[in-house]
Amino acid sequence: MKKQSNPSRLMGYAGGYRILTYLSWVLSVMSALLALVPFWYIWRIIHDILEVSPDFSRVGDVTRYGWSAVLFAVISIVVYIAALMCSHIAAFRVAANIRKELMRHIAALPIGVTEKYGSGKLRRTVNSSSTATETYLAHRLPDKAGAIATPIGLLFLLLAFDWRLGLLSLVPVVLGFLIMMKMTGKDMAQRMEQYQNALSDMSNEAVEYIRGVPVVKTFGQTIYSFKRFRGAIDNYEKWVIAYTKGLRLPMMFYTTAINGVFAFLIAGGIIFTRDGVTNELLLNLIFYIVITPVIGTTLTKIMFMSGDAMIVGDAVNRIDEVLNEKPLSESQVNNVPNDNGVTLEHVSYSYKVDNTDGGREGGLGRDGGNNALNDVSLRVRPGQVVALVGASGGGKTTLANIITRFFDPQKGRILIGNIDIRDIPKATLMNKVSFVFQNSRLIKASVLENVRMAKPDATREEIAHALQAAQCQDIIEKLPDGIDTVVGGEGVYLSGGEQQRIAIARAILKNAPILIIDEATAFADPDNEVRIQRALSSLSKGKTVIMIAHRLSSITDADCIYVLQDGEIVESGTHSGLIERKGIFARMWKNYSEAAEWKIGKNEKEAKA
Amino acid sequence: MIQTLQRRFALSRQGAVDLIKGCIACVLQDISFMLPVGLLYNFIIDTMKGGVNGSRIAFYAAGVSGCLCLIFIATWFQYNATYLATYVESGVRRISLAEQLRRIPLSFFGKKDLADLTNSIMGDCATLEQAFSHYVPALAGSLISTTLIAICLFAYDWRMALAAVWVLPIAFAITFFSSRIQGYFNRKSVAANVELEIGVQECIESIQDLKANNAEKSYLTGLDKKIDYVEKRNIITELGTALFVVSSTLILKFGIATVALVGSTLLARGEIDIPLFFLFLLAASRLYVPLEGALQNLAAVISTKTNINRMNEILDQPIQSGSSRVTNNGYDIVFDHVGFAYNTGETVLKDVSFTAKQVSE
Numbered sequence: 001m002k003k004q005s006n007p008s009r010l011m012g013y014a015g016g017y018r019i020l021t022y023l024s025w026v027l028s029v030m031s032a033l034l035a036l037v038p039f040w041y042i043w044r045i046i047h048d049i050l051e052v053s054p055d056f057s058r059v060g061d062v063t064r065y066g067w068s069a070v071l072f073a074v075i076s077i078v079v080y081i082a083a084l085m086c087s088h089i090a091a092f093r094v095a096a097n098i099r100k101e102l103m104r105h106i107a108a109l110p111i112g113v114t115e116k117y118g119s120g121k122l123r124r125t126v127n128s129s130s131t132a133t134e135t136y137l138a139h140r141l142p143d144k145a146g147a148i149a150t151p152i153g154l155l156f157l158l159l160a161f162d163w164r165l166g167l168l169s170l171v172p173v174v175l176g177f178l179i180m181m182k183m184t185g186k187d188m189a190q191r192m193e194q195y196q197n198a199l200s201d202m203s204n205e206a207v208e209y210i211r212g213v214p215v216v217k218t219f220g221q222t223i224y225s226f227k228r229f230r231g232a233i234d235n236y237e238k239w240v241i242a243y244t245k246g247l248r249l250p251m252m253f254y255t256t257a258i259n260g261v262f263a264f265l266i267a268g269g270i271i272f273t274r275d276g277v278t279n280e281l282l283l284n285l286i287f288y289i290v291i292t293p294v295i296g297t298t299l300t301k302i303m304f305m306s307g308d309a310m311i312v313g314d315a316v317n318r319i320d321e322v323l324n325e326k327p328l329s330e331s332q333v334n335n336v337p338n339d340n341g342v343t344l345e346h347v348s349y350s351y352k353v354d355n356t357d358g359g360r361e362g363g364l365g366r367d368g369g370n371n372a373l374n375d376v377s378l379r380v381r382p383g384q385v386v387a388l389v390g391a392s393g394g395g396k397t398t399l400a401n402i403i404t405r406f407f408d409p410q411k412g413r414i415l416i417g418n419i420d421i422r423d424i425p426k427a428t429l430m431n432k433v434s435f436v437f438q439n440s441r442l443i444k445a446s447v448l449e450n451v452r453m454a455k456p457d458a459t460r461e462e463i464a465h466a467l468q469a470a471q472c473q474d475i476i477e478k479l480p481d482g483i484d485t486v487v488g489g490e491g492v493y494l495s496g497g498e499q500q501r502i503a504i505a506r507a508i509l510k511n512a513p514i515l516i517i518d519e520a521t522a523f524a525d526p527d528n529e530v531r532i533q534r535a536l537s538s539l540s541k542g543k544t545v546i547m548i549a550h551r552l553s554s555i556t557d558a559d560c561i562y563v564l565q566d567g568e569i570v571e572s573g574t575h576s577g578l579i580e581r582k583g584i585f586a587r588m589w590k591n592y593s594e595a596a597e598w599k600i601g602k603n604e605k606e607a608k609a
Numbered sequence: 610m611i612q613t614l615q616r617r618f619a620l621s622r623q624g625a626v627d628l629i630k631g632c633i634a635c636v637l638q639d640i641s642f643m644l645p646v647g648l649l650y651n652f653i654i655d656t657m658k659g660g661v662n663g664s665r666i667a668f669y670a671a672g673v674s675g676c677l678c679l680i681f682i683a684t685w686f687q688y689n690a691t692y693l694a695t696y697v698e699s700g701v702r703r704i705s706l707a708e709q710l711r712r713i714p715l716s717f718f719g720k721k722d723l724a725d726l727t728n729s730i731m732g733d734c735a736t737l738e739q740a741f742s743h744y745v746p747a748l749a750g751s752l753i754s755t756t757l758i759a760i761c762l763f764a765y766d767w768r769m770a771l772a773a774v775w776v777l778p779i780a781f782a783i784t785f786f787s788s789r790i791q792g793y794f795n796r797k798s799v800a801a802n803v804e805l806e807i808g809v810q811e812c813i814e815s816i817q818d819l820k821a822n823n824a825e826k827s828y829l830t831g832l833d834k835k836i837d838y839v840e841k842r843n844i845i846t847e848l849g850t851a852l853f854v855v856s857s858t859l860i861l862k863f864g865i866a867t868v869a870l871v872g873s874t875l876l877a878r879g880e881i882d883i884p885l886f887f888l889f890l891l892a893a894s895r896l897y898v899p900l901e902g903a904l905q906n907l908a909a910v911i912s913t914k915t916n917i918n919r920m921n922e923i924l925d926q927p928i929q930s931g932s933s934r935v936t937n938n939g940y941d942i943v944f945d946h947v948g949f950a951y952n953t954g955e956t957v958l959k960d961v962s963f964t965a966k967q968v969s970e
Contacts (some may be wrong), residue, residue, distance in 0.1 A: 067870060077863065081855055096839070120725060124728070277656055446808075
């Protein structure tokens with residue numbers, strides 16, 4: 001796959017601002033060259049002084065040259081600042097555009113993909129990776145442009161006046177580089193690799209260690225995980241020191257060479273003046289002595305520049321990784337389902353598609369490539385209430401998710417009102433289906449706004465009514481500003497169960513004809529349990545309901561119960577029908593009834609009582 | 610002073626001592642770079658008088674080798690005192706952070722995203738590593754060495770010295786003020802960035818609910834506004850700080866130009882002679898080099914304050930106390946008038962007392 005270079009990738013996001021970026025490079029080059037102009041004036045000054053010596057009253061122009069030197073120094077600074085402003089403005093725009101595009105893309109991705117990354121990693125990509133591009137575009141590139149221009153200008157200056165002295169000035173530089181290259185040969189490359197490996201090991205161990213502390217601490221085992229981490233740190237230290245020591249001697253020679261130009265100039269001066277000193281030679285000698293330190297600074301600047309290319313490359317890769325994820329296809333036709341029945345036809349789904357793991361809690365078919373759903377077919381008629389039961393990891397949640405187009409199945413299809421959900425525009429699909437899952441989120445806005453999300457043009461009364469039906473009166477009463485209180489704001493904390501009820505109010509307001517509920521929400525706490533039960537039954541009236549059931553007693557009246565095991569429907573039927581069959585469900589029912597009698601007591605006898 | 614350094618830079622005692630050694634080594638190295646000026650000055654005088662021959666050649670040969678050796682040796686010390694010392698200190702820092710993390714109460718980890726925490730700790734260590742091996746000693750060293758050399762120049766001619774040296778205090782002043790100014794502008798940018806991070810995190814976490822209610826478009830519009838605001842604040846910050854940070858580097862470029870200007874003026878008036886003029890030209894050509902290099906990384910040095918504050922936050926956490934030997938008498942759990950409130954002030958437990966008795970055999 002042909003890869004675009006990083007700068008051109010980033011320019012893709014710049015829009016009209018890319019002109020500013022190019023301008024900043026041009027200005028940076030100009031500034032670098034302008035910074036050399038004062039040296040030319042210095043040459044002229046020295047030249048004139050030597051010419052008129054010792055009668056200095058004749059040296060008229062020299063002051064003018066001095067002022068010109070100052071002037072060009074000023075202009076060079078001003079141009080550089082302009083260059084930086086251009087590059088920064090462009091860089092900030094690029095970063096902003098990248099962030100906007102990433103967020104839009106993330107919003108369009110199937111939710112299964114978003115969960116695979118985890119919100120933290122995605123957030124880091126959106127923020128930090130785009131910041132890395134900022135630094136690259138705003139600083140590195142313009143500085144690079146300048147750093148390339150300066151040596152070229154210098155070269156020109158060096159060779160222009162006296163090429164012999166000029167070449168002599170360059171000899172130590174070349175020497176310095178040769179020494180560096182010779183001494184950082186194969187041995188160093190190996191040490192560099194070891195050092196990089198040790199670094200990434202240490203980073204991985206750091207993650208493991210810190211992630212583990214809360215758990216490990218509870219068992220008093222932190223010293224062991226600490227020992228592992230410490231081992232990685234020590235190893236890193238060992239290699240970074242070995243690497244650094246390896247560079248020491250080359251650095252010493254390089255530094256001496258770069259700063260040793262004076263030696264060559266003195267030697268050259270002695271040799272060339274053997275037959276007598278000319279003014280010209282003296283002038284040039286002085287000039288080269290004055291200008292050669294600039295070589296050293298420029299080279300050192302260039303040497304320290306290479307590190308950042310890697311950081312930007314990494315950032316761009318992360319951004320690409322997210323942008324390359326395929327969003328769910330949007331239907332081209334505007335199909336509207338004609339009724340509210342839900343059908344699954346031979347649906348199979350596996351999380352292990354791109355050799356990635358699911359990443360969520362709950363072992364959903366991620367073990368060794370098993371399908372989370374395996375050839376599942378079922379049919380819910382409009383207005384029916386259907387329950388999904390089974391052991392955890394059996395596929396209930398996956399099934400519920402796939403109906404709401406969390407992700408697309410590998411095989412089979414899902415139909416709502418006899419239309420494949422992939423052929424229904426997403427907005428229409430979302431209007432048809434409500435779901436109440438365990439992790440419904442409230443955003444940092446007022447309760448009113450949170451509920452209104454479901455129906456933007458709802459009136460206050462409608463919202464208040466929905467909140468009441470969701471049994472939220474007690475929550476609203478204790479909030480300082482009632483339904484206008486900002487959730488997640490100062491000192492306002494809602495428990496999980498309370499947040500759940502507000503989410504149910506949202507679903508009530510939405511009033512979608514198909515409802516998917518994960519009943520685990522009812523297990524928040526006893527206080528909320530009854531209220532949530534009531535709210536859910538209020539919500540379910542007259543709708544097509546698919547419920548993931550945990551309390552088997554609540555589904556005795558379901559039109560159909562599906563028992564899921566290892567991603568397959570193993571039994572289905574009415575409650576009484578399944579009990580009669582004396583199969584898996586019957587066993588589950590028996591266990592459930594017994595469990596309902598369990599108590600924690602002092603001993604076995606008491607517990608059984 | 611060692612302790613101030615320790616605190617300011619989150620260093621161990623050895624680390625602080627090493628930092629001082631590193632600065633001194635940098636000063637010595639900078640001085641070794643300047644020594645050739647003396648040699649060159651003599652050389653120019655000799656050449657003006659007609660050339661170098663005979664025993665003078667030996668003199669220069671010795672002088673050149675001497676200077677080169679000094680540079681070579683000074684670099685050895687500087688390299689050891691900066692790079693090597695830093696990497697050792699970095700290991701110490703990481704280990705003490707790791708030690709601290711396992712001893713502080715779990716509440717510290719509470720609502721933090723652990724991957725974020727890891728990134729910031731490891732990232733901070735790496736940043737500080739680089740700052741202390743490259744930037745800080747070079748900056749301190751160049752400030753000291755440049756001042757020393759500047760003082761020496763005054764011994765020759767105060768006017769020329771002034772012409773060479775006037776840019777230095779200005780560069781220093783700009784340096785110090787820029788940290789204040791940067792702090793001011795940064796606060797607002799940082800706040801805007803934090804808002805954006807929260808917004809992005811919330812969007813990603815709530816995307817399921819947003820999409821379910823077809824509300825994602827309007828939410829994204831709100832997020833766009835936050836992104837735009839961050840962009841705007843970044844530009845303002847840049848405008849505010851660039852003028853300072855960049856100026857301090859480039860103001861040094863004025864130095865040699867003014868030396869030429871003042872020198873030529875004084876020369877024209879017959880107040881100084883050529884050798885002096887050339888001496889100052891030579892000095893000016895080399896005087897600013899160490900400082901120029903160090904100031905380029907000034908922003909990086911200033912921003913280490915953020916990293917250091919983060920580290921100190923962890924290192925300052927009180928570790929959980931207790932004894933390493935279990936001395937309890939049985940396993941009754943007793944709450945004795947327990948009250949607890951979170952840092953946010955939310956009181957959750959008020960004078961709770963109860964006893965959960967151990968089951969007797």
